[in-house]
Amino acid sequence: MPLFYDLIVHAHPETETPAADLLSLARRYGYAGIAITNHDQFCEAQPTLPGLFTGVEIQTESVTELKRAVKHYGGKVALVVVHGGSEKINRAAVEHPRVDVLAHPCGEKGEGGLNHVLVRYAAANGVAIDFNLDALIHTRRADRARLLSKMREILRLVRKYHAPMLVTSHAHSLYELRAPREMFALAALIGLSTEEARAALSDFPAGIMAKRWKKEREVEVLD
């Protein structure tokens, strides 16, 4: 039984739900751990619980601001996530080797996207591409259809260039967490096989936390 991780969850103070409640529910659902990635803030008081990681989701419109924020948080938090969506930010995120995850590259309603160049950058820089399954839960009809086709397109490129990928819930409350098996079923809607979904929920998150795809790490291993 692999260890599952949900790497993008929002908790108090951004939302009303405390991180400890989310973690205990996630554990009951079968996760080994979750990462709290609030927008542009991180709590230092939290990382005492086992299985609870701290990260930050950088949300900005300008590339200079993004680079400044990545530099500011780099080394301080376990996980640097970039709030994607616009083409400019997506590009800046996958080109930056200190970014760990590009969250929802096709936006929350399918307005953005990634092309072959960006996915290749993501693979080279070890930036994980996130499939935000919460968007499939919260949208219906035309929005969901657009999202599904955008995500399929990205999945095709991710498979071709072997970029790391993640499946996340972006939960803002207890009611938005989904158990691993439910996540597999939702990921199957995009076209992920059970093995791929399993990897996106266990191997890839573990690798991202261990910075397995980062350049410095590779050099260390070779030495």
Added chain:
Amino acid sequence: MHALTPLLLLYLPPSLRERRRYLLFEVLSERAIDKWELLKEILDSLYSLYGDLGASESKVWLIEYHTLDGATGGQGILRCAHQHVEEVRASLACIHSVNNVRVGIRVIRTSGTMKGLSP
């Protein structure tokens, strides 16, 4: 033949009946929710995700639902066609609210018989 044929005539022998799966699921909700409203939401989610054609193959029906003590959630049993469990699971996962009450649904166990659901 009379329009009101007794239902007994429509029963198939066990060997010819279609195979089914029973899903034991738990609901985490803000407040207590009604069984029929939950079924309506499950079917809406299924129709929205797979359309009328896909939903007709799943043959979903809510057998039982009861609120647990404390009223923060409930448990229920859902029946579906045996080859469509993953589709039903996906449409259960797509439910975010029932009647403006936020909910999260998780399938605990699946089985071919109701009896198999109780450990």
